Amino acid sequence: MVETAAAGGESSTTAAHPWIGELLLRLLGALLQILATWAVVHALTPEEAGVYFRGFVIALGLSTLLRGKYEIYMAQHVIGRRAADTGIPNGVLLMQLARRMLLRSSLLCAVLLVVTADLDIQAPQLQTVLQTYLPFVLAVPSVSLSSLLGEALRAANRTLGIVVAAYAVNLSMLLAVVLAPDDAAIAFYSWAFLLGSLVSAGVAVALAWRAFPVARGAGSPPICREALQGVDSRELIGLARGLLLWGPLCVLAVWAPPMQMAQYAVAARTALIVDIFLPALNLTGSRETLLVTQPVQASRQLLLRQLATALVYSSAFVVPLLVLAPATLALYGKPYDSQLTVYALLLGVQFSNGVGRPAVRHAVVEWNARRIGVAVGSGAVAVVLICALGVTAYGALAAAAASLIGALIFNGRAIGMALSRPA
Numbered sequence: 001m002v003e004t005a006a007a008g009g010e011s012s013t014t015a016a017h018p019w020i021g022e023l024l025l026r027l028l029g030a031l032l033q034i035l036a037t038w039a040v041v042h043a044l045t046p047e048e049a050g051v052y053f054r055g056f057v058i059a060l061g062l063s064t065l066l067r068g069k070y071e072i073y074m075a076q077h078v079i080g081r082r083a084a085d086t087g088i089p090n091g092v093l094l095m096q097l098a099r100r101m102l103l104r105s106s107l108l109c110a111v112l113l114v115v116t117a118d119l120d121i122q123a124p125q126l127q128t129v130l131q132t133y134l135p136f137v138l139a140v141p142s143v144s145l146s147s148l149l150g151e152a153l154r155a156a157n158r159t160l161g162i163v164v165a166a167y168a169v170n171l172s173m174l175l176a177v178v179l180a181p182d183d184a185a186i187a188f189y190s191w192a193f194l195l196g197s198l199v200s201a202g203v204a205v206a207l208a209w210r211a212f213p214v215a216r217g218a219g220s221p222p223i224c225r226e227a228l229q230g231v232d233s234r235e236l237i238g239l240a241r242g243l244l245l246w247g248p249l250c251v252l253a254v255w256a257p258p259m260q261m262a263q264y265a266v267a268a269r270t271a272l273i274v275d276i277f278l279p280a281l282n283l284t285g286s287r288e289t290l291l292v293t294q295p296v297q298a299s300r301q302l303l304l305r306q307l308a309t310a311l312v313y314s315s316a317f318v319v320p321l322l323v324l325a326p327a328t329l330a331l332y333g334k335p336y337d338s339q340l341t342v343y344a345l346l347l348g349v350q351f352s353n354g355v356g357r358p359a360v361r362h363a364v365v366e367w368n369a370r371r372i373g374v375a376v377g378s379g380a381v382a383v384v385l386i387c388a389l390g391v392t393a394y395g396a397l398a399a400a401a402a403s404l405i406g407a408l409i410f411n412g413r414a415i416g417m418a419l420s421r422p423a
Contacts, residue, residue: 008061017281022036022109022160025160025163025164026160026276026277027161028167029163029164029166029170029276030066030165030276030277032166032167032170032171032174033170033269033270033272033276034269034270034273034331035148035170036170036171036173037265037266037269037270037330037332038175038264038331039051039173039174039177039178040173040177040189041262041266041332041333041336042177042332042333043177043180043189044186044189045258046258046259046261046262046263046335046336047258047260048186048258048263048311049265049266050257050258050260050261050262051129051132051186051258051261052132052186052189052190052317053260053261053262053265054133054253054258054261055133055190055193055286056134056136056193056265057246057249057250057253058133058136058137058140059136059137059139059143059193059197059215060139060143060146060246061246061249061250062105062108063105063143063144063147064147064241064242064245064246065236065238065239065242065243065246066101066104066105066108066140066144067105067144067148067151068234068235068237068238068239068241068242069231069232069234069235069237069238070098070100070101070148070231071147071148071151071152072095072234072237072238072241072364073097073154073231073234074093074094074097074148074151074152074228075151075152075155075364075368076364076365077090077093078090078152078155078156079155079361079364079365080364080365086227088223088224088227089212089214090152090156090212090216091208091209091212091213091214092223093223093227094149094152094212095107095214096222096223097148097231097329098145098148098149099229101144101145101148102141102145105140105141105144105145106141106280108140108261109137109138109140109141110135112140113134113137113138115387116130116133116134117193120260128185128187130382131185131187131223132185132187132190133190134187134190134218135190135191135194136190136193136194136421137189138194139193139194139197139198140196140251142194142197142200142201143197143201144201145204145205146197146200146201146203146204147199147303149161149165149201149204149205149207149208150162150165150204152208152211152212152347153204153207153208153211156211156212156259157397158207158211161204161207161208161211163276164203165200165201165203165204165205165207166199166200167174168196168197168199168203169193169196169197169200170196171196172192172193172195172196172199173189173192173193173196174224175192176188176189176192176193177189185380196274208310211352216225222297233369234369236373236377236423237372237373237376237377240373240376240377240379240380241376241380243383243384243411244376244378244379244380244383244406247380247383247384247387247402247406248383248384248386248387248398248399248403248406249264249268249399251384251387251388251391251399252264252391252395252398252399253385253398255388255391255392256280256391256395256396256399257395259335260395260396261396262336263335263336263338263395263396264342264395264396264400265338265341265343265398266329266332266336267336267339267341267396267400268331268346268347269330269344270328270343271321271346271347271349271350272350272351273321274317274318274347274351274354274416275350275353277387277406278314278317278319278350278354279351293341297416300403300419303358303359303362303418303419304419306358307355307358307359307415309358310354310355310356310357310358313354314350314351314354314374315351316348316357317354318348318350318354319349321347322347325340325344325347326340328343329343341397341400342396342397342400345397345400345401345403345404346400346403346404348404348407349400349407351401352404352407352408352411353407353411355411355415356407356411356412356414356415358418359411359414359415359417359418359419360411360414362417362418363375363414363417364415368417371413371417372417375409375413375414375417376410377412378409378413379406379407379409379410380404380406381400382406382409383402383403383405383406384402386398386401386402386405387399390402
């Protein structure tokens with residue numbers, strides 16, 4: 001739910017960074033994303049790359065399930081400007097929620113490590129696989145923390161922070177390829193991911209501290225019982241949101257051959273460059289969303305203007321990428337250059353999220369648990385069923401199609417909820 005929300009906050013990225021400098025930082029982020037993907041798929045065989053990218057599903061997918069309810073509650077607090085009403089500053093709430101989320105993810109990580117150790121003894125034939133995925137399991141807490149802080153920054157319109165924090169992971173992937181010996185195992189690249197995730201979490205902490213300053217000792221007292229109950233009430237919606245985002249990839253990782261996983265990962269990581277630029281472009285075109293004086297509950301006329309702007313910017317950015325799709329995938333070589341349809345569908349996911357972003361913002365502020373639960377839950381059920389039914393025959397194509405259908409359902413319902421409000 002929060003993943004695609006671009007909402008008004010206390011200050012904006014455009015106020016904190018000159019636009020030329022911000023553009024260069026975003027270009028660098030997109031370049032690192034593509035270079036890191038290119039380097040890994042050229043250093044590993046397609047089967048090895050598929051095994052490696054399955055580790056991403058472990059770390060990122062689990063972290064999404066763990067942090068969902070915290071992200072949703074934090075986004076409501078920031079977007080709805082509830083700090084004055086609740087008496088809980090944004091920084092204090094974020095610190096408290098991050099602690100609870102870290103404890104939760106650390107406990108799960110410990111359980112998975114016990115299971116891994118037991119499997120290592122009981123099934124020695126799995127030793128190579130376990131060595132490959134151990135660093136990804138260890139990375140779950142740091143990935144969860146950096147992602148939670150990144151989504152809080154997104155809610156406050158500081159989307160550049162997410163891009164900068166991702167530098168570390170992509171740089172670690174590039175350095176692993178450069179420094180790896182000729183006989184390096186896949187586990188070498190997995191440990192590089194763990195190192196990058198730790199650095200990324202540190203960068204995210206520094207950026208969040210700057211965006212949401214907290215006086216020394218102010219974050220020590222526990223937050224009120226009402227806030228914790230509000231967080232817990234969003235558990236099921238947070239889990240459904242995780243399935244909506246990562247359900248197709250989980251099905252693909254379990255049932256499809258490693259090559260299919262690698263092909264999907266290359267297309268998905270390339271399509272993510274839309275998310276690097278599109279939030280900033282949308283906000284540039286809708287500066288009224290950045291003003292502190294702007295009412296939280298915007299009028300239908302303002303919402304329609306924001307949706308129209310999002311449609312224009314999403315089209316202007318995604319359409320050229322579709323035209324350049326053959327040349328883009330050709331950079332990776334075979335067998336990745338054959339995934340034009342998968343790449344196009346994933347660009348469609350990014351387009352749908354970009355168009356629906358203003359409506360999602362309004363849905364987060366004007367919280368209706370029943371309607372939002374139906375929207376997220378129906379999308380989650382649809383994507384998992386579609387992918388499960390089609391993955392055996394269509395592989396990566398089924399996962400991409402399921403992701404697009406889920407995005408259309410979710411964003412379509414969000415737009416419908418926003419426009420159904422009385423004018």
